[in-house]
Amino acid sequence: MTVLSEMKCEACQADAPKVTDQELAELVRMIPDWGVEVRDGIMQLERVYKFKNFKLAMAFTNKLADLAEAEFHHPGILTEWGKVTVTWWSHSIKGLHKNDFIMAAKTDQLLD
C-alpha cells in the first residue's frame, strides 16, 4: 500500500468530496502527530513544530513553501521564534480532502 507521503495531490475542484467520517478516522491514524481542529465550521489538520531558534523555524517554513508550490496545495503557516504552526485544509471545499493528509505527511518528511 502506498504511504501518504509518497502520494501526489490531485487537483481539488469545488465539487470534490470531503473525506467521510470513516476515511477521516483511518487517515488521522496515519499522521499521529497531527490534530484535527474546526474553525468557522471548517475542519483542519494542525501540528506545531518546535525549533531551537527563529532561523531554523524560518528555514523549515521556506522548505514548506517550496513543497506547497510543487504540489500547488498551500497551508496556513504561523512562523514564530522556535516554532512553526502548520494548518492544512482545502479552501475549495472548505474542509478536509485526502490532499490535506498527503501534504501533512509530506510536511513531516521535511524534518528528515
Ligand SMILES: C[C@H](O)[C@H](O)[C@H]1CNC2=NC(N)=NC(=O)C2=N1
Ligand atoms: C485559488 C486557490 O486557492 C488555488 O487554486 C489553489 C491553490 N492552493 C490551494 N491550497 C489549499 N489548501 N486549498 C485549495 O483549495 C487551494 N487551491
